[in-house]
Amino acid sequence: MLQRDGLSLSSLTMPFAAHWTRVMENSLDWPHLPFVHRRTIRDALPYRPDSRLDIAWEDRPWGGRTSTTIDGVAQPITLDYRFPNTMHLHLPAGRRIFELILTVLPVDDTTTHMIMVTVRDFLRSRLFDLYFGRGSRRSAARIGPSSRRPCRERSHPPARSVRSAPTSPRCGSASSTATA
Structure with missing residues (x-):
């Protein structure tokens, strides 16, 4: 994806006082x-409080792809x-x-750095990088005050004790569906 011609990237890095998981x-x-994120992607996911949201998981060699249906209608x-x-x-x-694209990097048991990159093939002038960077910063800031406030080490498990998704017995098969 990132090696294609004609793409612009905007990025930001933001620290969080939270375990990376x-x-x-x-x-x-x-x-x-x-x-x-209603100001940025609301139209891409027209979910309302009374809607039924189904999430499908498809195993991939690098992890998994999730897709959704809302009230039985597949979403793009x-x-x-x-x-x-x-x-x-x-x-x-x-x-x-x-x-x-968002990557989280653990610093220690209570600190994480998040790197967020937006990729687009429109509004490619560097002037728009400020716009996309500012929008990404606002979206990231909404992740929640509990993630951004200082935390105590005991409130998060040590990184070595966190089970990863592929080894967790709670993970479903390629056809698993969750309902929110």
């Missing part, structure tokens, strides 16, 4: 998208989980490319 989990949470937005610490959101933009 908490930040990663939040980035993979489908139901919060149309509410927390997909989210890739690239094991163990990257999320790649594919946003429908007509014939245009607009993607968001």
Whole structure:
């Protein structure tokens, strides 16, 4: 994806006072998208409080791809989980490319750095990097005050004790579906 000609990238790095698995989990949470990020991707995921959201998981060699249906209608937005610490959101933009890639990097048991990159093939002037960077910063800031406030080491498990998704007995098969 990133090696294609004609793409512009905007990025930001943001620290979080949280264990990296908490930040990663939040980035993979489908139901919060149309509410927390309503100014940026609401139209891509028309979910309402009374809707039924079904999430399908498809195993991939690098992790998994999730897709959704809302009230039985398949949605064009997909989210890739690239094991163990990257999320790649594919946003429908007509014939245009607009993607968001987020990687979380653990610093220690209570500190994480998040790197967020937006990829697009429109509004490619460097002037628009400020716009996309500012929008990404606002979206990241909405991740939640609990992730950004100082935390105590005991409130998060040591990184070595966290079971990864592929080894967790709670993970489903390629056809598993979750309902929110």
